[in-house]
Amino acid sequence: MNPYIHITQGNGGKQTQELIHNVFLKYLNHNNFQLEDSAKVFIENQKIAITTDAHVIKPIFFSGGDIGKLAITGTINDLSVVGAKPLFITASFIIEEGFSILNLQKILESMKKELEYNQVEFIAGDTKVVPKGEIDEIFISTTGIGVLLENIPTGLGTVKEKDKVILSGTMGDHGASLYLLRNSLDFNVDIKSDCNSINFVIQNLLSSCKTIKIIRDPTRGGVATVLNEFVRNQNWGIEIWEEKVPIKEEVKGVCDILGLEVFHLACEGRFVCILAEEEVEKAISILKNFEISKDSSVIGEVTNRYPSKVVLKTNIGGKRMLDMLSNEILPRIC
Amino acid sequence: MNPYIHITQGNGGKQTQELIHNVFLKYLNHNNFQLEDSAKVFIENQKIAITTDAHVIKPIFFSGGDIGKLAITGTINDLSVVGAKPLFITASFIIEEGFSILNLQKILESMKKELEYNQVEFIAGDTKVVPKGEIDEIFISTTGIGVLLENIPTGLGTVKEKDKVILSGTMGDHGASLYLLRNSLDFNVDIKSDCNSINFVIQNLLSSCKTIKIIRDPTRGGVATVLNEFVRNQNWGIEIWEEKVPIKEEVKGVCDILGLEVFHLACEGRFVCILAEEEVEKAISILKNFEISKDSSVIGEVTNRYPSKVVLKTNIGGKRMLDMLSNEILPRIC
Numbered sequence: 001m002n003p004y005i006h007i008t009q010g011n012g013g014k015q016t017q018e019l020i021h022n023v024f025l026k027y028l029n030h031n032n033f034q035l036e037d038s039a040k041v042f043i044e045n046q047k048i049a050i051t052t053d054a055h056v057i058k059p060i061f062f063s064g065g066d067i068g069k070l071a072i073t074g075t076i077n078d079l080s081v082v083g084a085k086p087l088f089i090t091a092s093f094i095i096e097e098g099f100s101i102l103n104l105q106k107i108l109e110s111m112k113k114e115l116e117y118n119q120v121e122f123i124a125g126d127t128k129v130v131p132k133g134e135i136d137e138i139f140i141s142t143t144g145i146g147v148l149l150e151n152i153p154t155g156l157g158t159v160k161e162k163d164k165v166i167l168s169g170t171m172g173d174h175g176a177s178l179y180l181l182r183n184s185l186d187f188n189v190d191i192k193s194d195c196n197s198i199n200f201v202i203q204n205l206l207s208s209c210k211t212i213k214i215i216r217d218p219t220r221g222g223v224a225t226v227l228n229e230f231v232r233n234q235n236w237g238i239e240i241w242e243e244k245v246p247i248k249e250e251v252k253g254v255c256d257i258l259g260l261e262v263f264h265l266a267c268e269g270r271f272v273c274i275l276a277e278e279e280v281e282k283a284i285s286i287l288k289n290f291e292i293s294k295d296s297s298v299i300g301e302v303t304n305r306y307p308s309k310v311v312l313k314t315n316i317g318g319k320r321m322l323d324m325l326s327n328e329i330l331p332r333i334c
Numbered sequence: 335m336n337p338y339i340h341i342t343q344g345n346g347g348k349q350t351q352e353l354i355h356n357v358f359l360k361y362l363n364h365n366n367f368q369l370e371d372s373a374k375v376f377i378e379n380q381k382i383a384i385t386t387d388a389h390v391i392k393p394i395f396f397s398g399g400d401i402g403k404l405a406i407t408g409t410i411n412d413l414s415v416v417g418a419k420p421l422f423i424t425a426s427f428i429i430e431e432g433f434s435i436l437n438l439q440k441i442l443e444s445m446k447k448e449l450e451y452n453q454v455e456f457i458a459g460d461t462k463v464v465p466k467g468e469i470d471e472i473f474i475s476t477t478g479i480g481v482l483l484e485n486i487p488t489g490l491g492t493v494k495e496k497d498k499v500i501l502s503g504t505m506g507d508h509g510a511s512l513y514l515l516r517n518s519l520d521f522n523v524d525i526k527s528d529c530n531s532i533n534f535v536i537q538n539l540l541s542s543c544k545t546i547k548i549i550r551d552p553t554r555g556g557v558a559t560v561l562n563e564f565v566r567n568q569n570w571g572i573e574i575w576e577e578k579v580p581i582k583e584e585v586k587g588v589c590d591i592l593g594l595e596v597f598h599l600a601c602e603g604r605f606v607c608i609l610a611e612e613e614v615e616k617a618i619s620i621l622k623n624f625e626i627s628k629d630s631s632v633i634g635e636v637t638n639r640y641p642s643k644v645v646l647k648t649n650i651g652g653k654r655m656l657d658m659l660s661n662e663i664l665p666r667i668c
Contacts, residue, residue: 007662011660037412037416041382058468126475130470134470221347325347
C-alpha cells in the first residue's frame with residue numbers, strides 16, 4: 001500500500017474499503033464488528049450519558065500523548081465527570097490527502113491502547129479524505145456513550161458554604177507542554193502533557209464519597225474557566241488558595257517568563273470537584289492511591305462572601321479575581 | 335456581535351460561552367438542556383443503534399440542501415436503514431476563523447428544521463475554531479443514537495435467489511448536482527440534490543413487510559458500490575435491469591456528456607433494499623405514498639448465475655459488470 005493517504009481512499013468505494021480493512025480494523029475492532037451503517041449494541045442500564053468532541057490539536061504528536069490518545073481520554077473524561085461509566089466510543093476521521101499512513105497507524109495504536117485500558121468498545125467509525133490544503137493533517141471527532149453510575153454528583157444546586165474544592169493533580173501541564181512545542185521555545189525542560197483517562201479514579205471516588213456535588217475536567221480555558229462556570233448565577237462564590245494549588249516548577253517557570261495565566265492553561269487528565277468538608281480527608285486518601293491523582297489537593301472552598309465570583313488568595317496574602325479565559329492563548333490546544 | 339467567527343470563540347472560555355448562548359442554543363436546544371460535559375438521557379428500549387459521520391461537503395450550500403441538513407439527514411438515514419428509530423443526535427463543529435456567522439445561522443436553522451421534522455433531539459455539541467487556512471470553512475461530525483424497531487432487516491444471510499432489489503427513487507441526483515456546482519458547468523439545468531430523511535418511509539416499510547433482508551443508503555460510491563457490498567463473498571449475485579432504474583433526464587444527460595457512471599453517483603435521500611418477491615407489490619405501494627419515494631422501482635433481482643457479482647442488463651440487451659467505485663469522481667461529496 002502507498003505510504004500516504006490518497007484522495008481515492010475517501011471515495012466510499014474500493015479504496016475506502018481497503019483502507020478500512022487494512023488499516024483501521026487492525027486497531028479499532030471488536031468481536032462482533034459488522035460493517036453496517038449503524039452499530040447495534042445492548043445497554044442494560046437505561047440511564048445513558050452521551051458526549052461529543054472534535055479534536056483538532058496541533059501538533060498531533062506531543063510529549064505525553066497524541067491526537068489519538070487525546071480523542072479517547074477526552075471523551076472518556078467527559079463521561080466520567082458526570083458520573084457515567086464509559087462503554088462505547090465512535091470516531092470520525094477527517095484526513096488530509098497525503099497524510100502519512102505510518103502516523104495514522106501510530107494514532108490508531110494509541111486509541112486502541114487507551115480503549116483497552118479503559119475497557120471501552122469502539123463501535124462505529126467514518127473516514128473522509130479532504131484534498132491537500134483544505135485541512136491541516138487530521139481531525140478526529142469522537143462520541144462517547146456510557147451508563148450513569150448509582151451515585152452521581154448531586155449537582156450545583158446542592159453546593160453549600162464551606163464545601164471544599166479539590167484539584168486532582170498538577171495544573172496546566174497540557175497547556176504548558178503544547179505552548180512550548182508550538183512556539184519552539186527552548187527552555188531546556190520537557191513538560192509532559194497530563195493527557196490521561198480519569199475514569200477509574202472518579203468511579204472510586206463516587207462509590208465511596210456521597211457528598212460530591214460537581215466534577216468537571218478543566219480542559220480549554222483551564223481551572224479558572226471551570227470554576228467560573230460553577231459560580232455563574234449562584235449566590236455563592238469560590239475562594240482559591242494559591243499556596244495549595246499543585247503546579248509543577250517548570251510550568252510555573254514557563255508561565256512567569258511568558259506572562260501566561262497558569263489558571264487558564266488546559267489540563268487533559270485532571271478534574272476539579274466540590275464536596276462536603278466532612279468527606280475531604282477520605283476523598284484525598286482515595287485520590288492519592290492513583291498515580292494520576294497522587295498530587296491532588298484541597299485548593300479552596302465555597303464562600304458566601306463573593307457571590308458568583310472566583311477569588312484567588314495569593315501566596316503573598318493579597319486577593320485577586322480569577323476570571324474566565326477571555327482571549328486566545330493557543331488555538332488548537334485539544 | 336462580530337459577523338465573523340473570531341479565533342477567541344474557540345478558547346473554551348468567555349467568547350466560546352457567548353457563541354454557544356447567542357448562536358448555537360438558539361437553534362440546537364431542548365427542554366432539559368444542561369451545559370454539562372455529557373448529556374443524560376433515558377432510553378426505554380435497550381437495543382440501541384449508533385452511527386457516526388463526518389460531513390465535509392463542498393460547497394456547503396447546494397441546490398436542495400446545505401451541510402447542516404445533510405449532517406442530520408445522513409445520520410438519521412444511517413440509523414433508519416438498520417431498522418432503528420432515531421432519537422438523539424450530537425454534533426461537533428470545526429469552524430474556520432473568519433467564517434460568516436450568518437452562514438453558520440443558516441446551517442443551524444437547517445439542522446433545527448430537519449431535527450424537528452424527524453422528532454429527533456439534539457443533545458450534545460462541541461465547537462472548535464481553527465486558524466484561517468487550516469480548514470476549509472466548516473466540517474460537522476454527527477453521531478446518532480436510536481432504538482431498534484421490532485422488525486429489523488433479517489440480514490444478508492437470509493437473501494435467496496429471486497429476491498427483488500428496490501431503489502426508492504431517482505438515482506444520482508445528489509452527485510450530479512454537486513458535480514455541476516463544483517465544476518461551474520453551465521448546462522442550463524438545475525439538478526436538485528435528493529438530500530432528505532428516509533426515516534418515516536423506512537419505518538412504514540418495516541412495520542408492514544416482514545421479508546426485508548437488507549436496506550442501505552447509496553451515498554459515497556453510489557448504488558453500484560452498495561450492491562457490490564451486498565454480494566461480497568456471497569454465492570449469489572445481483573442482476574440489475576437498466577430500463578427499470580429511475581434516473582432523471584438531466585442527470586442522465588450530465589453523465590452522458592461528462593462520461594460519468596451514474597451508478598457511482600451519490601444519493602443522499604434514497605435507499606436500496608432486498609426483499610422477497612411476494613412482498614414487492616405491497617412494498618412499492620407503501621413507497622409510492624411518500625413524496626420522497628414516489629419514483630421507487632424494482633430495479634433487479636438476486637440470481638445464482640453470477641456469484642458475488644453485480645451485472646447490469648442494459649437497455650440495448652447487452653450485459654456488463656457493475657463494479658464498486660474505484661477512482662475518485664468528486665472529493666467532498668458529503
